Amino acid sequence: MPAKQDTFVTEITPRSEDFSRWYTDVVRRAELADYSPVKGSMVIRPYGYAVWELMQASLDARFKATGHVNAYFPLFIPESLLRKEAAHVEGFAPQVAWVTHGGDEELEERLVVRPTSEAIIGTMYAKWIQSWRDLPLLINQWANVVRWEKVTRLFLRTTEFLWQEGHTAHETREEAEAEALRMLGVYKDFAESELAMPVRDGRKTESEKFAGAEVTYSIEALMGDGRALQAGTSHMLGQNFSKVFDIKFQARDKSLQYAWQTSWGMTTRLIGGVIMTHGDDSGLILPPRIAPYQVVIVPIPRGNWQETVLPRAREAAAALTAAGVRVMLDDREEYTPGWKYAEWELRGVPLRIEIGPRDIAKSQALVVRRDTREKLPVPLDELAARLRALLAALQQDLLDRALKFRDDHTRRVTTRDAFEEALRGRPGFVVAPWCGREECETGIKADMQTTIRNIPLEPPPASGGCIRCGNPGLTDVYFAKSY
Amino acid sequence: MPAKQDTFVTEITPRSEDFSRWYTDVVRRAELADYSPVKGSMVIRPYGYAVWELMQASLDARFKATGHVNAYFPLFIPESLLRKEAAHVEGFAPQVAWVTHGGDEELEERLVVRPTSEAIIGTMYAKWIQSWRDLPLLINQWANVVRWEKVTRLFLRTTEFLWQEGHTAHETREEAEAEALRMLGVYKDFAESELAMPVRDGRKTESEKFAGAEVTYSIEALMGDGRALQAGTSHMLGQNFSKVFDIKFQARDKSLQYAWQTSWGMTTRLIGGVIMTHGDDSGLILPPRIAPYQVVIVPIPRGNWQETVLPRAREAAAALTAAGVRVMLDDREEYTPGWKYAEWELRGVPLRIEIGPRDIAKSQALVVRRDTREKLPVPLDELAARLRALLAALQQDLLDRALKFRDDHTRRVTTRDAFEEALRGRPGFVVAPWCGREECETGIKADMQTTIRNIPLEPPPASGGCIRCGNPGLTDVYFAKSY
Numbered sequence: 001m002p003a004k005q006d007t008f009v010t011e012i013t014p015r016s017e018d019f020s021r022w023y024t025d026v027v028r029r030a031e032l033a034d035y036s037p038v039k040g041s042m043v044i045r046p047y048g049y050a051v052w053e054l055m056q057a058s059l060d061a062r063f064k065a066t067g068h069v070n071a072y073f074p075l076f077i078p079e080s081l082l083r084k085e086a087a088h089v090e091g092f093a094p095q096v097a098w099v100t101h102g103g104d105e106e107l108e109e110r111l112v113v114r115p116t117s118e119a120i121i122g123t124m125y126a127k128w129i130q131s132w133r134d135l136p137l138l139i140n141q142w143a144n145v146v147r148w149e150k151v152t153r154l155f156l157r158t159t160e161f162l163w164q165e166g167h168t169a170h171e172t173r174e175e176a177e178a179e180a181l182r183m184l185g186v187y188k189d190f191a192e193s194e195l196a197m198p199v200r201d202g203r204k205t206e207s208e209k210f211a212g213a214e215v216t217y218s219i220e221a222l223m224g225d226g227r228a229l230q231a232g233t234s235h236m237l238g239q240n241f242s243k244v245f246d247i248k249f250q251a252r253d254k255s256l257q258y259a260w261q262t263s264w265g266m267t268t269r270l271i272g273g274v275i276m277t278h279g280d281d282s283g284l285i286l287p288p289r290i291a292p293y294q295v296v297i298v299p300i301p302r303g304n305w306q307e308t309v310l311p312r313a314r315e316a317a318a319a320l321t322a323a324g325v326r327v328m329l330d331d332r333e334e335y336t337p338g339w340k341y342a343e344w345e346l347r348g349v350p351l352r353i354e355i356g357p358r359d360i361a362k363s364q365a366l367v368v369r370r371d372t373r374e375k376l377p378v379p380l381d382e383l384a385a386r387l388r389a390l391l392a393a394l395q396q397d398l399l400d401r402a403l404k405f406r407d408d409h410t411r412r413v414t415t416r417d418a419f420e421e422a423l424r425g426r427p428g429f430v431v432a433p434w435c436g437r438e439e440c441e442t443g444i445k446a447d448m449q450t451t452i453r454n455i456p457l458e459p460p461p462a463s464g465g466c467i468r469c470g471n472p473g474l475t476d477v478y479f480a481k482s483y
Numbered sequence: 484m485p486a487k488q489d490t491f492v493t494e495i496t497p498r499s500e501d502f503s504r505w506y507t508d509v510v511r512r513a514e515l516a517d518y519s520p521v522k523g524s525m526v527i528r529p530y531g532y533a534v535w536e537l538m539q540a541s542l543d544a545r546f547k548a549t550g551h552v553n554a555y556f557p558l559f560i561p562e563s564l565l566r567k568e569a570a571h572v573e574g575f576a577p578q579v580a581w582v583t584h585g586g587d588e589e590l591e592e593r594l595v596v597r598p599t600s601e602a603i604i605g606t607m608y609a610k611w612i613q614s615w616r617d618l619p620l621l622i623n624q625w626a627n628v629v630r631w632e633k634v635t636r637l638f639l640r641t642t643e644f645l646w647q648e649g650h651t652a653h654e655t656r657e658e659a660e661a662e663a664l665r666m667l668g669v670y671k672d673f674a675e676s677e678l679a680m681p682v683r684d685g686r687k688t689e690s691e692k693f694a695g696a697e698v699t700y701s702i703e704a705l706m707g708d709g710r711a712l713q714a715g716t717s718h719m720l721g722q723n724f725s726k727v728f729d730i731k732f733q734a735r736d737k738s739l740q741y742a743w744q745t746s747w748g749m750t751t752r753l754i755g756g757v758i759m760t761h762g763d764d765s766g767l768i769l770p771p772r773i774a775p776y777q778v779v780i781v782p783i784p785r786g787n788w789q790e791t792v793l794p795r796a797r798e799a800a801a802a803l804t805a806a807g808v809r810v811m812l813d814d815r816e817e818y819t820p821g822w823k824y825a826e827w828e829l830r831g832v833p834l835r836i837e838i839g840p841r842d843i844a845k846s847q848a849l850v851v852r853r854d855t856r857e858k859l860p861v862p863l864d865e866l867a868a869r870l871r872a873l874l875a876a877l878q879q880d881l882l883d884r885a886l887k888f889r890d891d892h893t894r895r896v897t898t899r900d901a902f903e904e905a906l907r908g909r910p911g912f913v914v915a916p917w918c919g920r921e922e923c924e925t926g927i928k929a930d931m932q933t934t935i936r937n938i939p940l941e942p943p944p945a946s947g948g949c950i951r952c953g954n955p956g957l958t959d960v961y962f963a964k965s966y
Binding site: 041100113 | 577579582583
């Protein structure tokens with residue numbers, strides 16, 4: 001990563017001036033993450049990790065509610081296992097880290113540090129699955145993975161990242177297909193309900209699918225600079241892995257069959273997605289459901305505030321905590337209220353409570369929304385109830401705002417000229433007809449740095465001829481520049 | 484790991500016959516873990532991982548209650564960083580995995596897969612810590628680590644394992660010392676309250692301390708075969724790492740000083756400790772607080788049981804779940820009740836509920852304790868309240884039983900003959916005077932495969948001369964054979 005490494009960020013670049021620098025400034029200045037001395041690897045700092053913990057808890061509950069259990073598989077994968085599935089090794093071998101020595105000894109067989117776990121998990125499933133009674137097998141793993149990246153960006157693309165990977169095995173193609181789509185639905189619901197990040201669900205093209213999958217589904221979000229971010233993928237692996245790893249079961253009709261599999265994953269890049277979906281020139285804006293602190297209380301230090309204001313601020317904090325609100329009371333004496341306002345705005349805390357002697361005289365506090373900066377006096381004895389409602393409203397408003405932004409930045413075009421015109425500046429999604437041929441897909445990618453993000457789950461008839469070759473369109477697809 | 488790899492365990496070896504085989508049989512037959520195709524690495528299966536998740540949640544809550552936050556640091560550590568602290572690299576270099584290639588390219592500098600994270604975290608702390616206001620810095624990490632082991636055993640010693648590692652920085656030696664002891668206390672409380680595993684806390688000898696620490700504290704548990712298991716360690720690192728990683732801060736008196744540090748860790752080996760503390764010839768016995776299922780309900784399939792028994796069993800399951808009890812209703816038709824009893828006993832579920840037509844006629848169910856096999860008829864409408872009380876009692880009884888076992892297997896000796904006699908068979912802890920010299924410590928280790936587990940936190944005066952050299956004893960210490 002860049003040489004910035006040892007400098008401290010004190011101000012953040014305006015979002016409109018340089019989106020990319022704004023992003024990096026926010027990540028570092030809000031202490032979400034930092035560069036490390038390991039090329040391409042980042043440190044997730046406590047504030048960023050707290051966001052990840054909330055995301056994890058919410059995703060994990062969704063996985064368990066849909067019948068999945070967690071397990072843990074080895075970090076290292078022997079080279080021979082990775083090589084079993086041809087498309088898989090072709091896709092991953094160029095970007096893996098190789099372990100060649102253990103202690104002082106050279107290994108007989110090199111090990112890869114897992115870039116994904118289909119190979120090691122497939123090997124174990126072959127041992128565990130004997131009969132249709134062992135199916136479906138629905139396992140998820142929370143883990144770190146490594147993919148050797150040449151160009152990296154904090155959260156979005158790093159050599160090591162954290163993720164969850166679901167790996168399931170089923171009796172029939174239909175069940176595997178249903179599982180892949182079910183988990184895509186879980187991802188969509190999670191992104192929209194928790195991250196307030198609207199996503200388009202669809203199917204990846206053949207050239208963009210996961211190495212070894214039969215079908216890859218994805219959800220795609222739109223960032224504040226008009227670029228798309230792949231926010232989660234779910235793969236129907238068919239029998240590709242079960243055939244090479246020999247995952248066979250005795251079926252209900254006593255015949256021996258290969259299992260049908262899926263895999264699906266979401267990663268710490270989602271934190272980057274949240275920043276780029278909601279942030280503004282003042283910094284981060286966190287959706288309340290994933291905010292480590294949903295409310296910050298700033299007591300105003302006037303007069304003998306430690307005897308008058310501070311006790312009431314503490315009472316308010318206790319009442320909010322009791323109501324299940326995550327609250328931070330910032331009673332540091334070395335900083336002014338103004339400094340604190342800017343600091344917590346930068347860190348994206350959804351609501352701020354200002355409380356001073358005049359507020360207390362009126363038995364109220366001033367509540368300030370991070371997103372709209374709206375100020376609302378709230379009676380102290382109604383604080384918990386009112387703030388819970390405000391947090392829910394703010395969560396919904398962030399989603400609505402992001403939805404409106406996405407709709408405002410989605411254009412439908414049917415001609416090549418209109419397509420090229422649409423891709424200038426901060427374009428967003430461009431919905432356009434495509435003939436279905438890889439040649440046109442790669443041509444557009446090469447000419448316009450634009451890719452097909454996905455094909456709608458129920459592909460509509462094409463609205464015209466392919467925007468590249470003019471031949472009859474197969475369907476309309478979502479194009480975008482992307483991260 | 485051994486060639487057993489592809490065989491299924493159908494019966495478990497009696498504990499008294501071969502403790503070591505009994506242990507491995509229980510781990511595999513209860514589906515806690517399995518061998519993997521990666522030498523020395525294991526797979527933690529869903530049932531074992533569910534135990535780990537409960538341990539994690541409980542430990543994590545204790546860390547947060549004592550002011551710690553979580554973060555995530557890189558898996559890879561550049562060789563030059565590991566080499567900075569002389570004792571540290573000497574201790575760890577022989578047992579690390581080396582990454583030498585990324586993709587197709589050979590790396591300019593080799594990377595170690597973290598065996599522990601003092602080096603990488605120290606580098607970051609040097610960036611983050613400027614002033615006494617930044618202290619104490621109290622960070623924990625949940626992560627996987629790799630130590631190249633020649634002889635491995637499921638959970639107890641594997642090349643890769645899961646753990647937590649706390650890393651803290653303080654203004655003064657006294658604060659660091661207090662932190663190291665505070666976390667030792669947290670570990671002791673966790674082991675005894677959650678795992679029902681009594682531990683002896685104490686200080687490691689110079690030769691057994693962590694590579695790079697000034698002082699290492701440990702808690703030591705006693706397994707069912709009379710061997711000790713190191714269950715957690717907490718290190719006062721002094722300024723050893725802060726000096727080589729340049730972790731300096733401006734002190735309250737404006738002088739520039741090096742930070743004082745601690746680190747502390749607990750690992751998945753605790754699962755092995757639980758098995759060997761509580762298990763019996765029928766298999767695992769899980770303390771209720773870490774049991775994925777605290778209660779299993781087995782409906783007795785007599786007559787039209789699906790209309791009569793099953794609905795009542797479901798009601799009981801729902802009532803227990805509502806009362807916060809983790810319950811499994813085993814309504815599988817392909818297995819007999821007897822088979823299910825044996826299966827869930829093997830898996831260590833603390834309480835079993837048998838419910839059949841005759842029970843229902845009496846509006847009761849039969850509750851069977853896993854530890855004592857005591858059978859208690861319980862009225863159906865009192866089930867939730869009674870079972871919660873029973874689970875609490877069983878948790879306490881397991882601790883009491885383990886405490887009694889430990890006390891019965893702790894002997895105090897003052898002569899060499901008595902020492903040697905005490906170490907035959909399944910000895911347990913032997914408390915004996917030691918002169919404090921490394922020569923005697925290593926001599927005893929070489930002659931009797933017995934180590935000083937730790938020195939009591941408040942070392943008592945020696946009860947006699949050193950049991951090896953006869954010179955005046957410094958203090959009495961805990962000896963044991965160990966894992």
